[in-house]
Amino acid sequence: MSTHIFKGEGGDGPGGVFIFWEAGRRQALEQAVLEAERLAIMGQLSAIALHEVRNPLSAVKGFLQILRRELEDVRQLEYVEVMLEAMDRVNNLITDYLRLAKPCIPERRHCCLEELLRDLLSLYEVEIKNKGINLLFSCPADIPEVSLDREQFHEVVVNILKNAAQATPSGGEIEVGIELREEADSVSLFVRDTGPGIPEDVLSQVFEPFFTTREQGTGLGLYVCREIVINHGGEICVANNPERGCTVTVTIPCRE
Numbered sequence: 001m002s003t004h005i006f007k008g009e010g011g012d013g014p015g016g017v018f019i020f021w022e023a024g025r026r027q028a029l030e031q032a033v034l035e036a037e038r039l040a041i042m043g044q045l046s047a048i049a050l051h052e053v054r055n056p057l058s059a060v061k062g063f064l065q066i067l068r069r070e071l072e073d074v075r076q077l078e079y080v081e082v083m084l085e086a087m088d089r090v091n092n093l094i095t096d097y098l099r100l101a102k103p104c105i106p107e108r109r110h111c112c113l114e115e116l117l118r119d120l121l122s123l124y125e126v127e128i129k130n131k132g133i134n135l136l137f138s139c140p141a142d143i144p145e146v147s148l149d150r151e152q153f154h155e156v157v158v159n160i161l162k163n164a165a166q167a168t169p170s171g172g173e174i175e176v177g178i179e180l181r182e183e184a185d186s187v188s189l190f191v192r193d194t195g196p197g198i199p200e201d202v203l204s205q206v207f208e209p210f211f212t213t214r215e216q217g218t219g220l221g222l223y224v225c226r227e228i229v230i231n232h233g234g235e236i237c238v239a240n241n242p243e244r245g246c247t248v249t250v251t252i253p254c255r256e
């Protein structure tokens with residue numbers, strides 16, 4: 001509350017104004033800022049802590065690998081395998097979490113999507129073909145440049161591609177392509193696979209953090225993808241193909 005005292009024009013006796021205002025909103029805002037700061041610090045601390053957990057973890061993993069070579073007892077070997085698998089799981093979780101904890105503001109630059117995809121596919125081509133999967137890439141001419149954070153988009157495509165490669169059996173096919181959506185002034189890229197597809201009842205959950213159906217999965221891949229794409233003003237969707245497998249489509253506006 002604030003008060004002001006004043007006199008009338010003819011020198012009449014003093015009057016006053018009381019102004020009351022509701023401070024609840026400002027207090028709530030201040031609380032929210034404090035809470036956001038606290039969460040940011042927690043996020044940084046857990047990223048540091050998890051990073052530190054990695055070092056002892058790799059030591060344990062290294063010695064387990066040596067043990068695996070030296071053990072002859074089948075049962076003991078089995079135990080070591082289980083431990084190594086658990087190590088990998090924790091390691092994957094830490095990798096995905098650390099990616100998630102990184103600041104997400106995209107540093108956008110004009111970039112040729114075709115070039116980005118060709119570079120990326122050349123990195124993963126051998127691995128995918130070694131699994132007996134046929135990899136196709138198609139891109140029409142005259143696709144305009146888009147403004148995006150190369151590193152973040154690289155991650156989006158790698159996550160989607162990895163999922164496709166994990167789902168597709170040997171003899172299957174993965175098709176990666178770019179399409180221009182002139183009507184919406186946007187460009188989309190798609191990854192289509194011939195795996196089992198996604199059961200309709202879990203389709204709506206695949207972007208939720210920690211949702212996974214894979215034993216070695218962390219359930220963070222598609223969540224991270226969606227965060228990045230939304231930060232670019234774009235959209236990501238997953239749909240089952242009419243025949244088999246599924247298609248993940250990422251659409252980004254040509255203009256920021």
Ligand SMILES: Nc1ncnc2c1ncn2[C@@H]1O[C@H](COP(=O)(O)OP(=O)(O)O)[C@@H](O)[C@H]1O
Pocket residue numbers: 159163164167193195196197198206211212213214216217218219220221222223246
């Ligand atoms: N190409 C795909 N084919 C079939 N299922 C998929 C595909 N991509 C994603 N999924 C489903 O979505 C889930 C979540 O994917 P993701 O967020 O990348 O986590 P993760 O790969 O660690 O399981 C997967 O566990 C799987 O059930």
Ligand SMILES: [Mg+2]
Pocket residue numbers: 159162163221222
């Ligand atoms: Mg994944």
